[in-house]
Amino acid sequence: MALMPKRVKHRKSQRGRIKGDATRGNRVVFGDFGLQAVEGGWISAATIEAGRIAAQQYLRTEGRLYIRVFPHKPITSIPLETRMGKGKGEPEYWAAVVRPGTVLYEIGGVTEEAARLCFTRLAHKMPVGVRFLKRRPV
Amino acid sequence: MDQTEALNVEARPERGKHKNRRLRNSGRIPATLYGHGKPPVSLAAPADAVDAIVRRGARMVKLTGAVSESAFIRECQWDTWGMRVTHVDFTRISAHERVKVEVSVELRGESPGARAGGTVQHLVHELEVECEAIAIPEKFSVSINHLELDQPITVADLELPDKVAVLTPAETVIVQCTMVAEAAEEEAGEGAEAEPEVIGRKKAEEEEAES
Numbered sequence: 001m002a003l004m005p006k007r008v009k010h011r012k013s014q015r016g017r018i019k020g021d022a023t024r025g026n027r028v029v030f031g032d033f034g035l036q037a038v039e040g041g042w043i044s045a046a047t048i049e050a051g052r053i054a055a056q057q058y059l060r061t062e063g064r065l066y067i068r069v070f071p072h073k074p075i076t077s078i079p080l081e082t083r084m085g086k087g088k089g090e091p092e093y094w095a096a097v098v099r100p101g102t103v104l105y106e107i108g109g110v111t112e113e114a115a116r117l118c119f120t121r122l123a124h125k126m127p128v129g130v131r132f133l134k135r136r137p138v
Numbered sequence: 139m140d141q142t143e144a145l146n147v148e149a150r151p152e153r154g155k156h157k158n159r160r161l162r163n164s165g166r167i168p169a170t171l172y173g174h175g176k177p178p179v180s181l182a183a184p185a186d187a188v189d190a191i192v193r194r195g196a197r198m199v200k201l202t203g204a205v206s207e208s209a210f211i212r213e214c215q216w217d218t219w220g221m222r223v224t225h226v227d228f229t230r231i232s233a234h235e236r237v238k239v240e241v242s243v244e245l246r247g248e249s250p251g252a253r254a255g256g257t258v259q260h261l262v263h264e265l266e267v268e269c270e271a272i273a274i275p276e277k278f279s280v281s282i283n284h285l286e287l288d289q290p291i292t293v294a295d296l297e298l299p300d301k302v303a304v305l306t307p308a309e310t311v312i313v314q315c316t317m318v319a320e321a322a323e324e325e326a327g328e329g330a331e332a333e334p335e336v337i338g339r340k341k342a343e344e345e346e347a348e349s
Contacts, residue, residue, distance in 0.1 A: 004334060005334045006334055006335065007334055007335045007336075007337055008334050008335070008336055008337065009336070009337050009338075010336070011333070011336055021218040022218055023218070026218050026219075026220070027216075027220055028220075032260070036219070036220075061255070061257055061318050062257060063257065064257060064259055064318075091333065100218065101218035101219060108259070108260055109257060109258050109259060109260060131219075133220060135263065136216060136220045137192055137193055137195060137242075138195070138240050138241065138242045138264055
């Protein structure tokens, strides 16, 4: 099931802009290896879930996968063949706002080779460019 | 145990982001030295040398050049991509002064619990310790050769070198091996709300219904 907030203050949000690189959430914290976005963008809840399934199918019960992003942003759209005006569209899906440098997923408890293979499969699902990342020295 | 590395530094009279950006482009990084009640000193250090020292896990450096003192690497700033060190904080330190520092925890061996179908979960990657500056452990190597299912290794189980005190609570689990059931695919829409609850809206609607 795709991720979604439980409670929100507002049903709809403005688009906003993605400015600059990630200054938080840009290092591997929970696992041993991470998948880092090299581009900014919106990653929908369905895409995050698709990535999780792709990784989990490879990992099976080995290792542990951590999802580091959450879709907080409601994305609205207006139906097709609708005349202009009549207000903002209805929420269509939820997305995570990703800045370049954000760590999207992490894996722990597997070898580097396995993590690389897993993230290669996962990367095919991502709408932004990604790179493999290791834990930074203390 | 930690080894002391030599690092040649030069004075950095120019400050500010533009000057520091130029400094980084020239292959050096800004650094600062403070502590022991003396005034702070702005320094510039060769980026390659600092990077090598940090990646080797050294914490103590012998500064030469503009200053000649022993220093402890208090903090490193990294770029967004985790590839380059962009700034270093050094603190003045004497060899037998006690410092609080984070030391990484590494696992070695193969767990019998994992062979039995469990998953090894490395929960704590760094431990905060207090020790003498010259005796900072490079890392803690935890053997998981005897890690059975549901028998966690805690901080209390670690074998510590002399004069090293761990500040992380003793009951903190470092590594455990548990059986992870394969996540059953949840049916789409089962118990799922189409939209999340809007804070404040329910109350307003109830008030409207009452009136």
